[in-house]
Amino acid sequence: MRWFRQEKSRRSALSAVSGAPAIDMRNVVYKRAGKVILDGLSLQLDERRVGIIGDNGSGKSTFARLLNGLLSPDSGTLKVFGIDATQHTASLPQFVGFLFQNPDHQILFPTVLEELAFGLTQLGLKQGDAERLAREYLRAQCRIEWADRPSQSLSEGEKQRLCLWSVLLMKPRLLVLDESFASLDLRSRYDFMAELNRQQQQLLMITHELDLLENFERIVWLHKGSVKADGDAKTVISAYKQYARNGL
């Protein structure tokens, strides 16, 4: 019965506060099993493209999951486009699209068209209208022949593209990518990156591939749950490389 009641609170339509930064985090702490994973993070991010780098286990994925409500902070305040993330967790995905690392974990529907249409029905469109829009979208991408293909029959790169399109169709204001390139070959990575750069959305990208971040307006280096460095791509990336080679 619980989700029936939650339903009511989800319904309250929210709009982003105009002029508010994409992400406004103050003293955010996140703990799991008694272990502090994010240790009082304070960040205001509003650049068009933000890269997040850091070692394995430094808290990058945890950070990303806070942004669209998959996780909630234990303390501190987090506002996403001016919306209080702890109060309106369920509304966050409306503004923040999330691309998982593994497309197989994201794709829910057996055919391409259904997967694309699903997000639109989530926004309140009728199935028929959603499918029509999804078809138009595919046509615009010159991939109309994908419509009735089983999602499972796509290659890894194509699947990841399907995931991206399903999220973009929902028109989020911020797109979060958590190592979404891991299963792509080099060429697909560059293709994919080029496609991302063409989008209007703000972008927050977690990756271990530093050269993909070269042109980003801002890079944040997370280390053991805190910000180790924060600034323009060149400075932060070279500091991180230095550390990776020689240690702190």
Next chain:
Amino acid sequence: MISLYRPASSWLHNHRAGHKLLALCFVSIFIFPLTSLALLLSLLMLCASMYLSLGKDGLAEMRVVVPLWPWFLMMLAFHWYSGEPVAGLVAVVKMVLMILLANLLTLSTRQSDLLSALQQGLTPITWLGFSTRPLALSVSLMIRYIPVLVLLLGQHRQAWRARGGAERRKWLLVVPALIGALRLADHVGESLTARGGVSGFR
């Protein structure tokens, strides 16, 4: 995601999702209390002929039940042990039949058509002030993932054999299969939440 939907079209594809769902419900209600092995076996033959009628390699779609054989064996053994071997057979044939029938629905129906049908079928709950979407979405996803779970079990068996696991200790596979199932549920849940959860943003 593994999908058991066959995009090919057959006579079964052309029926409305709602009708198929309703038929499945009625047939299951009819089958559930049956105890006659002969009757169940003839229904199984009937079901097999439906698979056959789907066209090329239609029969091969029946293999969904194959990975479940250890469970069937366990059911048989249990009934044997309690002195009712025939009851064991009845239970197994019944289960196979139900799974095969449900699979007929999944392989011939688009997920979103199933969802719409469920949503329509659930209309009465809107009279109580509930929304049909969350329940319909949950149930349609559940129906869709049952065969996927069965397949998952089969994959673990392959991995087990590939690493030289002893056939006799196959029951140990229950644990990774269960963990696999939970992990799958986790991923489905997260992906759903990331796009607005079962109720969406309306």
